[in-house]
Each structure stands twice: as C-alpha cells, then as structure tokens.
Amino acid sequence: MSRAIRLPLPKSMRELFDAPPTPGVLGVFSHLDAILDAIKKLRAAGHTDFTVYSPIPRHEIEDALGQPVSPVRMFTLIGGIAGCSIGAWLSLWMSGDWPLVVGGKPILSIPPYVVIMFEMTILFGALTTILGILLNSLFAARRLGTIQYDPRFTNDKFGIFVPAGSDKAAGVETLLRGAGADEVRRG
C-alpha cells in the first residue's frame, strides 16, 4: 500500500492537511550509506525539493541534505518571553488589584513572584515549541503535497521520494537504482 495515510477529517481541514497528490518516483533503501550517496547524486543532478524518509533521525542525512536550521527555536524564545511577562503581570497586577498585607510583607514583593514568572516561562515556552513543530511540519507537508510512502519507512527502511513529471521520471529511476535502491516505484 503506497498511499499516504488519510486522516478522517472534515472537508476544509482535509484541504489543509491532504494536499493534492504530487507525481514522482519513490526509492526504497535498506542501507544508510546507499541513501546517502543517492542524496549526493540527486543534488548533483540538480534535484532540490525531494523528500527523504528514515525510521530515525540521522545527522548524516541532515548533513547530506544541508538544510537550514529549524525555525522552531524562534517559537520557543517568543513563548518563553511571553510566559515570563504573563507571570509577572498576573502576580503584580493581581496583588495590586486586591491589596492585602500579609505577614508585614510589602504588598508588591518581587522575590515570591519570581517563582510564578519562572514557571510561566517554562509552560509557555514548551507549549509554543510544540506549536512550532506542528506548524512547521504542516507547512512542509503542504508545500510538498501528498507524496508516496511506504510503511517500512518507520521500521527499518530508508526512502527517497523525488517529485518528477513523466518526462524526468525515467532519469530519476536509473539514478536511484544506481545509488543502490532495493526497489523503485513510480507514482
């Protein structure tokens, strides 16, 4: 079964998640080094926007692809700062809004509020990070469109999908075979 998983979703959402299928060639590899030089060959051949499947994150692949650093960190940073300020606002404003003296301490006393700020920083930082991961992956999926997939990719096989019209497909197939793909499929 070679089609991407279809999530049961309402129409509009499906539009967002399941982008229209993209024609291309899928190569299945069982060796890391094989897929690495496949990547090299493809890049040499001027292919840019191909997708690499792997059951685990391998830095070799990342290096080979030479991708830019993920923008997720920006989300984390902004989230953290936002959380901190929310924490500060909560504790300071609320103490001021209902001013009661306890234990002869100042009504607005920063030290105890630092704890709140800190916790809020972590909380919002974490949540925005997740958001970042989800959004970025989503945008990527949207850009690439629905592409071929093989369930073995989550087990022990590596894979490369190269978007290619019928004209280029043949060339890509031979290239992947040459790099040592176990099998090559056109979809």
Place this chain on the structure above:
Amino acid sequence: MSDSIDRRRFLKVLGVTGAGAATVSACGIGPEPTEKLIPYLVQPEDQIPGKATYYATTCRECAAGCGVVARVREGRAVKLEGNPESPINRGRLCSRGQAALQGLYNPDRVPHPMVRNANGTFEAIDWDGAIQRLRAKVAEARGKGIVFVSGAEVSSFGDLVDEWLKLVGGRRLSYEAFGFDALRAGNRLAFGTATLPTYDLANAKYILSFGADFLDTWLSPVEFQNGFTQAHAFEGGRSASMAKFVYVAPRLSLTGMSADEWIAARPGTEGTLALAMAQVIVSRHLARQPADASRLVGLLSGYAPSAVAEAIGIDQDTIVRLAREFASSGGGLAVAGGMATQYENGAAIVAAVNILNYVAGSVGSLVKFGADSAVGSAGTFADLVALKADMDAGRVALLLVHGANPAHSFPGAFQQALGKVGYKVSFSSYMDETTAACDLILPDHHPLEQWGDSRPRAGVTAFQQPVVQPVFETRQTGDVILQLAGRTGTFKDYVQGKWRTLQPRGRTPAAGGDQFVFDAMTKGGVYGESPTRAVRLAADLSAVAPRLSTEQKGSGEDQTIVVFPHPVLHDGRGANKPWLQELPDPVSKIAWHSWVEVHPDTAAKWGLATGDFLLLRSKFGAQKFPAWLTRSVRPDVLAVPTGQGHVAYGRYAQDRSANAFELLSRDANGYGGRTFVVAATATKTGEHRKIVTTEGSPRERGRGTVEVLGVARAKSLRPGQAPFHHEETPEYASKAVEWWAERQHEKTELGNYRGEHPRWGLAIDLSKCTGCSACVTACYAENNIATVGEDLMQRGREMSWLRLERYWLTDEHGEPQGAVNSPMLCQQCGNAPCEPVCPVFAAYHTPDGLNAQVYNRCVGTRYCSNNCPYKVRYFNWYNYAERGGKYEAFPEPLSMLLNPDVTVREKGVMEKCTFCVQRIRGAQNQARLEDRGVRDGEIVTACQQTCPSEAIVFGDLNDPRSRVSQLAGDPRGYHVLAGLNTKPAITYLARVVAQETPSHG
C-alpha cells in the same frame, strides 16, 4: 414588664428561626444553604433588630449571689456578664456564672409537668392537673410529715416556702452538698457565735489559707478572687502589693496554684499548725495581743513547734518562720475552709485558725463578724442524715425537692430512703437523680426566667428578674406555692412587695415604692452595709483540740482519700453543661471525666501510669478512677474530685466516669458536718484509658513562654528596663534589620493601609492571673465556639481559642510550690507567620493590626496553623452545627444562645481569636454615630470583661495614653517567643513570686 410578654414570645419564635438559619447546615458536601429570617411583621416598639437589650438579674449557680447583666438579642439571652453595680462580684463572673446560659437553654430540661404513671414511667400532665394532684397529696400528708428540701435559699422564695410550710405543718431543710457546718461550729467554739464572718482579702498583707479554696469553690469565689488579686498582685513598689500567700493543704488546688509557698501538712493537722503558730506569736510577743489573749497560754502550751512539728510533717523552723512572717506582716489573714473544714476535726481546726487570727490581731480588722453569709444558714449534714432516718422510718409522707440533688451527693443511702417516702415531688427543671426518683415533677423556671431574689449576706439583696420568655412549659415554683396556699397574686407581686419594704426609712414612698423598686432593679438589687460586731474569745476553749484524731487512716495498707469539690462542676450540678464539661480542670487540665491524683513516688511503688484505673474501696463504697500522676499532692494522699458519675441528669452528665460521693461516710461527724476524708484501699484494676487532657508538656523548658521574677528583683526594676529582652542579633545586624523592616513597612502603605490606624493589643498580668479559666468559658459564650465532646477532645480536637497553660513553679527540690498560669490566645502578630502562607488571603492583616480570619474565604489548607508558633488556630474537623450530627455542639434549644454577631463556622474552616472583633466594630460604629473617636476602655473583650482578677487589659497600643500601652511599657512586660520577630500585640507581665530564686519547668 408584663405588657412585654407577648412581644417576648414573638421574639422567641423569631429567635429560634434566627438560630436555625445560623446553624442549620447542608448535609455534608457543599456550601451551606441560606435560610431566610422572618422579618418583623409588626415592629415592636423599644426593640431594634440587631441591637441588644440588657437586663440586670442575679446568678443562682451558687449561693454567692453575684449580680449579672444578661445581654438579650431578639428575645434570646446570648451572654451573661457581671453586674458592675454588685458589691459581690464587681462586674466579674466565673465560669459557672457564664455557663448559666447553658442551664437555661439546656436540651435536657424537663419541658412540662410530668407524673409517674402505673407502670412506673413518667408521662406528661397539664399544669392544672399537676397542681390538683399536689394539692390532694398535701391534704392527705398533713400531719404525716411534709418535708421541703431546698438549696441554700436565703430569699423571698425561701420565706414563702417557710410561710406555706407553717400553714400545712411541714419543715424545710436547705441542703448544700459542701456545707459550711465546720465553719459555724468552729466559730462557736472560738467566739461563741455560729455566724460566718466576712474576710477582707483585699487589705491583707499576708494570706494564709488552711485549705480554703476561696478562688474556686469556697463561699464567694469571684468576690474573693477580686479581693485576693488586689492584695497579691504586683503593682510597682506599692507597699500593699504582693501580700505573700501561703497555702496549707494536702493537695494544690486552683487556689493553691497562686501560692508563693505550699505547706503540704499531713491531713488533719492544719489546726495543730495554726495553734503552733499562735503559740509562737504569743510566747514571743510577735504581735500586740488583745487583752484576753493571755487566756490562751494554757491551751497553746501544748502546741510548741518542737512538740507538734513531727505530727504536722514539717520542720519547726518553718513553723517559726511562718509565725514571724504572719505576725510581722501587720495584716496577716488566716482563713480555714475547704479541705481543712471537712475532716473529723474540722470544727476544731476552724477554731484554731480563729485563734491564730485573734492573737495576730486580725479579728475585727480583716475578719469581720456580723454580716452572716447566705450559705451559713444552710442546714447541716446531720439534718440530712436525720431526714434520711425519718424517711427510712416512714415518717415522711410527702417530700418536696427544689434546687437540691441529694440522691447524687448522698448516693445509695438517700436513694433507698426515697423509696420509703409516701409521695415525692420535684420542682427541678432537670431530670437529675433525685427528680428521676420522684412521682411528680413540676419543673421550675430557670433563674433567668424567674422573679426572685437572694440575700448573699446581711444588707445585700440581689434582685432576680426574667430576662427571656420561658423556653419550656415550666412554671415558677413560687407561683405554684402561692396557688397551693390559696393566695392571690403572682410570685412577682410577692417578691416586689418584699422589695418595697427594703426602702430605707424616712424616704417618702413614691407610689408605694414602685420607683424605688424600679431603680433597684436597674441596679440589680439593694446593696447596703451591715454593722460588724466585735467578738471575744469564747468562755470555754477546752473543745479547741484539733490534735484529736489527726490519724485518718485505718489499717496499714489503707490510703487517705481526699474528696474535693470540682472547681466548675462543683458537687455535680455543673455536669450537664457542655461548656463546663469541656473546660479543662484548671489544675489537672483534665476534662469530661473524673480522676484520682497520685504522687509519682506512690505510683512508682504500685507501677502505676497516668491513665491506669485505680479501684478505691472504702467502708462505704467502691469506685474506679483513672490515675493522674502529679507532684501537686502529698505522697500519702490520693485526691478525687466530685462532680462526675451521674446516673441521670441529661446527655452531657449521664454515665460519665465515677461518683466520688459513693466513697464517703453516711453519718454526720462530731460537729454535724460531713467528713470528706476517708480511708480506702487502692488497687490497680489493669484497665487503662487515655486521659482527656489539654496538657502537652508541663515543663516550659525555658522557651520564654512564661517569665517569673522574684519580688525583690521586680521591685528593683525601673521603667525602661527590659529584663526579658533577649538580644539575639548583634548590633550591626539588628540595625540592618531595623532599616529593612522600615523599608518593608513603607511598602505596605497601600489602599486601606494608608494613614493612621489603631493597633489593638492586650496586656496580661501573670501575677494577677489565677488560672480560674472564667475567660475560657466567656470566650466560648461570646464567640459561638463549639464543644466537641470527650472522644474528640481526647484526639486533640478541642476548639478553645483561649487556653490556660499551667506551668509548675518549683522549689530547689523540683517540688511544686504553685504554678504560673499563662492565657494563650492569638497574639495578633504584627508580622504574622500565619498570614503569608494562606493561598487565598483568608488570613490577612487588617489595618488596625488584627490577624483577620475570613471564615467564608478559608478553604482549609491548615498551613496557617502549621506556621503559627503559638498554635492558637483551631480547625473544624466536622460540622459541629449539623442538626442531629454525631458531634452536634448546639442541639436545640442550646442553639438559641449563639451570638448573632458571630458566625457559626462551617466544616473545614480554620478559626481563631480576633480580640472579639465584633465588639471592636460595634464600638467603632457607635463612636462614628456619635462623631467621636473610640475611648480607651470602651472596647472590652469577653475574656477581659469576665476576668475576676482583672488580669487582662485591652486597648490601642498606638495611643500612648491608653492603659494597655502603659502596661506594655512595664519593665515586667515581655512578648512570647519575641525572638521570632513576630511582633505580638499581646504583652505578658511576668509573674512575681515571693521566692527570691524562682524556677519553673
């Protein structure tokens, strides 16, 4: 008054619903449902909802006849306070007086007349029927013996009863379980007069008590305590202050705790000691003696210290020292009472003490004869024994009992005798032991519902007027008697008629004295002085021989058992009032059950631990008591309190612990009195119980919770000195701390906290506090504090916002000489540790310096209590207001005495003392209405109000002129745990003792 009756009834109904709304709670989970109060349909004139009315009347809990003012809200009596006009108690009140309310609203009162039916059970009967029945019985009993047993009734009611008895040919016996027969007999022996003198404690310079517990149960405790503190308290260099107080008795009582020295003379030798001292005084001419003192020489010759010291059990130097101190004090007062007057030789002891006073020249100055005391007229125990004999012999056809419970205090014997009486009628409004054995019950009003009066001593008549509409279908016995006597008019008219006659001669009777009566009623009575009589030694002093029968003991292994009256339950009449049951005994701190005091050395011999049961078996009866190990009793003596062991008398009293009266002899002794000392065998039963006590550690361990000073040191202190100011931080550090504190304080100036505010505070003088615990009961009454009952209290769940901590004062051998009592309540800290930890601001600091506790906001994390170094916060573990709940604290109609100004706390919230904030706000509102500031002394907390020794002073610490801030500046002043920088608002003034090197804990 009478026109207002309807209004009162209406208000009573209103009151019930009000209380209902206040106390009814949801079943378990969730917030309480709100209930609507019934609004006034017709606004009664002279009644403002939410505003209290006050009625002056008289407390009848004991024969002292203290004046009280009842605070009545919407027709419900919610608080009793001393009547300042009364010369007896001068506006003060004891625990028993405070608890009178729980007698009024007691859930176990006899609600209506009842008659014993064929199958021996009681059934309701209407009043007319009941009175018919009684009239018939009286008719058929005429000539066959009619006896009316009453309490100590020196009153119009007593007079009426006597008049009626004369009519029907009966006799009256007024009976007090703890009679004063020995006093009268002893006075007769020494001075040939059977009257009781007045003792001027206030002006004594040296007080020597031979067993007289004048602070708890003897004669007129509140009056005496007030006087005692005037003499004994330390006030600067005042010469009269710090009269040394020496207590001579086999055990330390509540009174003994205030002693500077405790002489644990062998039981029965008190008189010997007194005569020995007299001997020293006479032989060494230590005091100017009256002319006829020489007659004593012969008598005293046999009492040289060297001769008797052995028998007494102390060394002769002590006797000589005491004699010197006593005589040289220029105002020595020796009183004999309590224990010392309850031996076989009690009368002789009293006589001996009289002689001691006589030779010291105190008779006539400090001991004044003339104004006989009410209790003096009570019948002797011999009379009761005689009555019992008559009953057994069937010579009593009709027995009427009012205000006495002989079946409890004279158990067994009287109980059996009752069976042989033709017809028995009780006027008691409680189902006590005697009443339960009667055939007809005509429940009397509670004194607070009654017209009446009481003559505590010659010249003083204290008036009684109803303060509330009767709670039940009771009827005033006075009215019943009038009806029986076939006389017209109500008892009210009868009494007021008598009152008119009190009008001083020569005054024009304004409208038949109505005006006079009205004025007197507003004052609470007619208070006059009575002339004193000089007394001389009796012609024949041969009977003054206290050395007779110093041996109380029987066979070898027998123990000397001393039975003493419980300070608050007294002879047992207090046992049906939860406030008194839950109040820890001031000495043992044990509540809800009886105990036997055993010296640790004795206990060690028997392998006895606190809580182990001892079976005491005397010739007359046997009872089991759990042991309480204490050094405050002689090793060769076991002491047992009365008060418990009721077989009837309502849910709070019934089947609780054991009745000590069972152990006592059933025969009157030589002077017609009752002997409260008995020889008995003590055997371990093997049973054990957890003692219900509030005592954690009896040792204070120098934690600075109580401070004690020697008198010389105290006198040497100059203003500005601070002997208890422990400087824990070095100079530079404290400077920095000061600076920081100021910065911090500035940052609290926000919102309501801006501007000038009072800082409420208390000053508590430990050298005045006797530990009598009246303040505790007053606090319960004022603040709707729940009583939790025996098993919860055993688990440390008591709610008492104010507790009295009793730490022994010991001599160099570690033997107790007395005790320091420290009332511990919320200190209203300036930097309160409890506040910042509360997550919801339920505990916060008010601008006027209180640690407010917002019950409605509290979620019950209990963090505040953990963080309170004084441990004065209490948690509602259950819903104590739940109707029919297992731990219901205010069963109907007890709920009617709840103070409407204070909430009844819900399950799951923390509660604590806030200086009676309702009173503070009340006074502030009043002041605002009158457009003025709150005056110093205008606000009086419940504890301060009732304190018989005036040890507590409340006021504004920010006002330098207020009494409290002056006391706070006293060099004796200290803060508990000041080292924690909690800045408490309560200043304690150190206890001052006559010893030079006092040690405690």
Place this chain on the structure above:
Amino acid sequence: MAEQQTPGTSSRVTYDYVTRTIARTLGGPSRGYFVLLGAAVALLLVGIITLLYLLRYGLGLAGYSHPVYWAVFITCFVFWVGIAHSGTLISAILFLFRSGWRTAVYRTAEAMTVFAVMTAGLFPLIHIGRQWYFYWLIPYPNERGLWPNFKSPLIWDEFAIGTYFTVSTVFLIMGLIPDVAAVRDLATGWRKKLYTITSLGWTGTNEQWRHYSKGYLYLAALATPLVLSVHSVVSWDFAMAIVPGWHATIFAPYFVAGAIYSGCAMVITLLTPIRKLFGLEELITVHHYENLAKLCLLTGSIVGYAYVCEYFIAWFSGNPHERAAFWYRAFGPYWWATWTMIICNAFLPLLLWVKKIRTNITALFVISIFVNIGMWFERYVIIVVSLAGEPYEPWANAVYNPTWADWGIMAGSFGWFFMWFLLFVKNFPAVSISEVKEVLAPPKRGQVRSR
C-alpha cells in the same frame, strides 16, 4: 550520537528486531496482566469510598490532632511528586548529556512521571477542608475581584505542579509520535485507527525529523530547569514555614536529590516486572540497570549527606527549638520512623558500591523497594514529626496516629497510579522504538545480516 553498539546489546538486535519486539508488548494481554489491573482498580475503589466519607463527614475521620494539621495526605503528595522526578530527569537531562543508555528506559520513566504527577495532584485537593472550593486557589476572574495570594508557597506549588504536569505530558506525547507511527504501520483493526490518529500523520520525512529533533531538544532544555524547580518549590512549602525541622535553606537541593533518588528507585521497581513480562531482556540490559543503580548511589549519598547536615546545623545553630526538634525526631516517640528512613535511604544504598550487587537485578529490585519505603518515611518524619514533636509552644505537644481514612486514601493513590501505568504499557510502546534504534549501528552495505 553513539556510533558503536550500546554495550550489552547483541548484534542480533537490528532495527527490525527492535520494532517487532517492542510492538509485541502491545499484543493481547495475559491473565497476569488482568490480575494486576484488577488489583489496581480495587485499591482505587477503596480510595474513592474513603474519599466519599471524607467529603460527607469531614477530615476529622483522618488522624489529625492539634497541632499536627498536615499528615499522611501531604506525605503522600510529596512522595508522589518525588517519584515523578526521575522521569523527566532521565528523558531530558540525560538527553542533553547525550547518554545513550537512557533510550531503553526513558519511556517507562516518563510515563511514570506523568501518572505520578496525576496522583500527587490529587492530594492537595483531598486534604483541604472544603474540597469543593479548591478552585479558589486558581486566579480566575470573579465578580468579587478576589485573587489568590502569590506570596503563598501553596500557590507556587499550584503553578509548579501544573506546569510540570503539562510539560511532562507533552514531552511524553512528543516522544511517542514516531513510535506510534511505527506501530501504526504494523497494526490492524481498531488499533490501526487509534494509532493513525495519535501518530498525527507521522511519516518520518526529513522535514518532520528536522523540526522534531530541534523542538525535542528545546523541550529538553526547558524541562531540565523545570525538574529542578518543581521539587524546590515543593520543598519550600516547608522551608518557607518557621516550624523547627522545616525552616532550612538546605531543603531545595535536599528534596530534589531525594526526589530523583526515589524516582530512580521506582523506575527500577517498575522496569523489572515489565522487562520480564514483555521479554525485553535484549533491549533493557544489566547495563541499563547498573547506570540507574549508579544514579541511585549518587543521589542517595546526597540525601544521606543532607541528613547529616540537618542534625549538625540543628546542633551548631544553638537554637533550643531546633535542637529539641531533632532530638525528638531521633529519640522521641517516632524514633522508629526516623530510623527506618535513615537505614533505608542512607545505609542500604551503600551496598550499591559493590558491582556484584549493582549488576544483580534481583538485588536491585529489593533495594529499590526499600528505598521507596524509606523515602515515604522521610516525608512522614519531616512533616508529622516536626509538627507533633517540638513546636515552639511546649504546651501544644501532641502525638499523632493515622486512621483508616489516611490509609484508605493512600491505598487509593497507589491503585490510581498503577491503573494508569498498566493501561499505558499495554497500549503504547513502553520502550522508545526510534531512540533505541538511534543507538544501534545503522545498516551499511556489505554488512552481514544475522537473521
């Protein structure tokens, strides 16, 4: 990441082997599993019934007595929060340290964390007097304009625990996504559907991995200080109070160490049966156990040191209250609790210095259980004994005894925890598939495959 085989894992362990072995753990549950689950649910019921009683009649049913106003409930609260700590530690901190051995155990640890926090979070709600007003601690806008007191350590707690629960849950889910996807591709039937949804359409493209691994890194970076902060805050519930025995600056590190200590012990306790049950001996090896044991040894020693410090400072301070408190602790009526704690926590783990014991799984299992007991008593001693023993007011001393209500709720908490844990291990991979693969040598051309 580690190129060489993790020590102890044989060459038979290939990507495929890993996937299948772990997927097998999700297979049809055995009878034994149901017995365990049933036991857990039964315990939970006991707890629920007790709770209903508490709600109806009040906290009086528990053993509280003046002045011991916190007792078994708070003890359990701290105990469970403590348990919760090793999880994030192993998954986050060790992740940052790039220590490979964590991969086999961190999933279990994380799941344990989440469920332990869930359990701990219940206790503050149960122990308050008016449980139905618990939400008053939350800063929510209300018509009366009332807000909580941010100076109260309990509010810090609320924020710390809340954050910790959220973050650790999120962390767990994140780690699960690729694994669930892997399982999805093998599953059939309703499970297929379940995993299809929970894997959020994971396919393992380079784009996904790229954002995922960066995000995971930042999460770890955030979680690390969080772990340390949470138990510090919990410790401040006590350290901020002035009770002798609570009021100590050492508390934060002391509690954190203790937490990780108890956490690792609990991991060992849980891992051992799972390993047996699911036949994961190849993946979770002695090597992993030894590392856990070393972690225990380290934290245990810190805890032991803290005990010594406490007593030394109590003596050194010269403060009579402190001295009395600690004297009472060691020789008062609660001496047995104190010594149980000291022996289980400070002395027993010293055995771990011996490699023989360290590498003997049975021995480790036994020790871990004792450590759990010891840590429970540590909290009991700190909370109950400090309150009962020597408050400032000698008069207020009192001895406290728990009742059936205390034990009932405690039993319930164990039931609640194990119920969730058992349900988890049967429905989601209890060992991380992708990360275990990460530490294996990747398949290369010319390698011999031993199948």
